[in-house]
Amino acid sequence: MKVVIIIPTYNEKGNIERLVQILEEEIFPQIKNHKMNILIADDNSPDGTEEVVRGLMKKWDNVDINVGEKRGLGAAYVRAMTYAIDEMGADVMFEMDADLSHDPKKIPAFLEKIDQGYDFVIGTRYSQGGSIPSNWGLSRKMFSVFGNLLVRTILLKFSIHDWTGGFRAIRKEVFLKEKAELTDFMGYTFQVSFLNKAVRDGFKVAEVPINFTDRTLGKSKIAAKEYIIDLLKYVITSSIKEKIFGPFGKFLVVGGIGFILQAVILRVLVEWFNINPSISNLLGAVVAIFSNYNLNNLWTFRTEQFKGFGQYLWKMLNFYATSAIGVIFIQTGIIFLGDNLIGRKYYFLYFIFGTGVLLIYNFTVYRFIIWRKKPHK
Ligand SMILES: Nc1nc2c(ncn2[C@@H]2O[C@H](COP(=O)(O)OP(=O)(O)OP(=O)(O)O)[C@@H](O)[C@H]2O)c(=O)[nH]1
Ligand SMILES: [Mg+2]
Structure with a gap:
């Protein structure tokens, strides 16, 4: 050279x-x-x-x-x-x-x-x-x-x-x-x-x-x-x-859209169709996660977008699995610990804190596992 x-x-x-x-x-x-x-x-x-x-x-x-x-x-x-x-x-x-x-x-x-x-x-x-x-x-x-x-x-x-x-x-x-x-x-x-x-x-x-x-x-x-x-x-x-304007900011916007979707679906199913709130919430979560996955793929981590339908589906499965782990073990886990160790009085604070940790976990998994940066060239 x-x-x-x-x-x-x-x-x-x-x-x-x-x-x-x-x-x-x-x-x-x-x-x-x-x-x-x-x-x-x-x-x-x-x-x-x-x-x-x-x-x-x-x-x-x-x-x-x-x-x-x-x-x-x-x-x-x-x-x-x-x-x-x-x-x-x-x-x-x-x-x-x-x-x-x-x-x-x-x-x-x-x-x-x-x-x-x-x-x-x-x-x-x-x-x-x-x-x-x-x-x-x-x-x-x-x-x-x-x-x-x-x-x-x-x-x-x-x-x-x-x-x-x-x-x-x-x-x-x-x-x-x-x-x-x-x-x-x-x-x-x-x-x-x-x-x-x-x-x-x-x-x-x-x-x-x-x-x-x-x-x-x-x-x-x-x-x-x-x-x-x-x-x-x-x-x-x-x-x-x-x-703010990089992947983390976009990830927050995408998550916000997912949250609104889930909330709207929850209310509509409960109030209009009289469906059980737990089931409605789960259905809302399935739709919200689908939206999060696609928006993150098209926008947040655009540079690492998946090629091919097989990879798209496989990564979506990963995304659902890691999202579920986050909600069950991290967010709900923190609420459970707070509730049992400190007391019910502050349950909403545990929820806020759990959600904060969940965000960091989610972003880390997305950035470093699901949409991992490909080495240059
Ligand atoms: N062409 C050009 N060279 C510059 C300019 N400013 C600094 N340099 C060169 O850049 C190199 C680093 O500058 P130094 O003054 O040694 O900076 P420094 O190493 O942080 O400071 P010292 O430890 O005091 O030497 C030297 O080779 C300078 O001659 C500039 O405006 N134009
Ligand atoms: Mg010098």
Whole structure:
């Protein structure tokens, strides 16, 4: 595969030559099964980074540069990834800082994960032996650790440990799929949103532990305050959107329709046809579950819709069975326990609580068993 290491630079004259040299002389010779290239994404750095890179391009013909206006790190990456795919024929792209904070020796470990079939490989400083610099001051450490913890908590995605890092290997398919949604993001927010969208779309993510070291030359470009606000805005709104307008919100709407159906059928059968309330309720439940199943299939979990009538029927059977288990053991069970352990006085509270737990159970079963996400490709 053709691999392009993309290195964004803004005033990195003092670092870029050293990094390119290490990559060319120490790292690339070890990698036999991929074609390795370097692309510097420079934003007209006033310190003359571009001239240094032009010199490096004379020495190594697998080095290229893409220059543009300075519009933040995210914009530089979107521009350079587009260039890497269109002009260089990249299959896989790396994100890597210019300031030697990212250890080039880790590149083979990222490629190993790509070879295993992963789509998006991230360097992690917060798990499996990864680390942040021990000489960072307490506030910088706290900022880094809590920033990531906050992102994981708000997005409710705990299996990924490092959301903000910028050492990554990404297949071109991921970028092409998400590109349209990635404009207008700045520094850390670009990193978080890119990864979040890849996870949402079912791309396979792997982590490689890295030991982040402090830059020794040049100045930091991260404007902490701006990025924190930008980042928080992004994670909070995307999380709310995902929870309300995503599958969970639709699942609640579908369940609400089912509940109304059941209630109407119950009343009509009892009041107009004088049928026994228990039987009427069961009949209502059968219709409500049928409606829930079909609406969830057509709308909530549309992307995982069933193909073929056989699978449709088999999954419907599963759906009826798991729904029954939920109502009998979870909802009714909680009412039964409350009634016997605490007393009848609060029976309606047990019902409300039981229904809340039931919702979580149902959604989990639907999402992870019945309409389980298919792996990408
Ligand atoms: N092209 C481009 N590169 C940028 C921009 N902002 C930052 N970079 C580059 O992105 C990489 C990461 O930026 P850094 O300033 O090192 O951010 P950081 O690693 O979080 O902060 P430090 O630990 O202080 O270095 C470096 O290679 C920068 O030169 C930008 O607006 N445009
Ligand atoms: Mg840095």
